Amino acid sequence: DAKTTQPPSMDCAEGRAANLPCNHSTISGNEYVYWYRQIHSQGPQYIIHGLKNNETNEMASLIITEDRKSSTLILPHATLRDTAVYYCIVRVEGTGGGADGLTFGKGTHLIIQP
Amino acid sequence: DAGITQSPRHKVTETGTPVTLRCHQTENHRYMYWYRQDPGHGLRLIHYSYGVKDTDKGEVSDGYSVSRSKTEDFLLTLESATSSQTSVYFCATLVKAGTMEQYFGPGTRLTVT
Numbered sequence: 001d002a003k004t005t006q007p008p009s010m011d012c013a014e015g016r017a018a019n020l021p022c023n024h025s026t027i028s029g030n031e032y033v034y035w036y037r038q039i040h041s042q043g044p045q046y047i048i049h050g051l052k053n054n055e056t057n058e059m060a061s062l063i064i065t066e067d068r069k070s071s072t073l074i075l076p077h078a079t080l081r082d083t084a085v086y087y088c089i090v091r092v093e094g095t096g097g098g099a100d101g102l103t104f105g106k107g108t109h110l111i112i113q114p
Numbered sequence: 115d116a117g118i119t120q121s122p123r124h125k126v127t128e129t130g131t132p133v134t135l136r137c138h139q140t141e142n143h144r145y146m147y148w149y150r151q152d153p154g155h156g157l158r159l160i161h162y163s164y165g166v167k168d169t170d171k172g173e174v175s176d177g178y179s180v181s182r183s184k185t186e187d188f189l190l191t192l193e194s195a196t197s198s199q200t201s202v203y204f205c206a207t208l209v210k211a212g213t214m215e216q217y218f219g220p221g222t223r224l225t226v227t
Contacts, residue, residue: 034214043204043218044157094214101147101159101172102206102216 004088009109018075020108022088025069030092033064035073036104037084044087044104047073083112117141118219120205126225133192135222137205139185145208146188147216148172148180150201157204163188195226 005023012018024033034049048055048062050071055062061074075082087107094100117140127133137146148160149172159172161180169180177199179191192199205219 032214041221043206043221044216046209046215046217049213049215089214091214093212094208095212100145100208100214100216101149101162102157102214103159103173104156106156 004090004105006088006108011111011113012078014080014112014114015077018078018110020073020086023070024090027068027090031090033071034089036087039084078112080112085109118205120219120222122222124223127195128227129196131195133195135190135203137188137219139207142185143207147206148190149204152201197226200226
């Protein structure tokens with residue numbers, strides 16, 4: 001699996017867009033970029049994933065650079081409830097087996113300021 | 115939302131005691147997973163299941179066993195709890211086959227004294 005690099009922490013003002021970067025310069029052609037987050041004392045939560053095209057859902061947008069070596073997760077209007085640790089994971093498509101076990105790195109601790 | 119409940123949510127037990135944690139899902143998902151999360155180690159896979167009575171080991175399976183007699187229930191057993199098994203345990207299901215989209219339960223905080 002490709003290694004990912006994320007800043008350890010970021011601040012964002014409430015109501016503004018939060019842009020979380022992730023570097024994955026060794027990503028392979030068949031590896032997807034996944035984002036999860038974990039709010040304090042809760043289970044991890046899936047946010048979004050993509051291969052090479054930009055993706056958007058009700059929670060966030062994912063922008064992947066053309067060379068796929070980096071990506072940005074965008075929370076368009078951050079709220080206090082978005083304060084969490086955000087994890088960027090690069091993995092091939094799942095088979096449903098143990099290979100789909102998720103391993104989180106240290107992630108980015110995003111703090112939304114009132 | 116994939117409904118997952120975990121029980122108990124908190125447990126304190128003594129070294130050498132057997133402990134069983136339960137994960138219950140209501141979405142009929144085929145794949146289920148048990149993880150533990152510790153400071154400095156992140157999230158690590160203990161065991162997973164790919165169907166009723168079909169289970170396999172993950173990264174940190176020593177000291178743990180699992181069973182899945184029904185689609186909706188995945189049990190994690192610590193045969194003889196040790197202090198090193200003090201952790202937060204999360205259950206998860208695979209929401210979409212062929213992806214890494216997993217839905218996690220609320221977790222069980224286990225303390226072994």
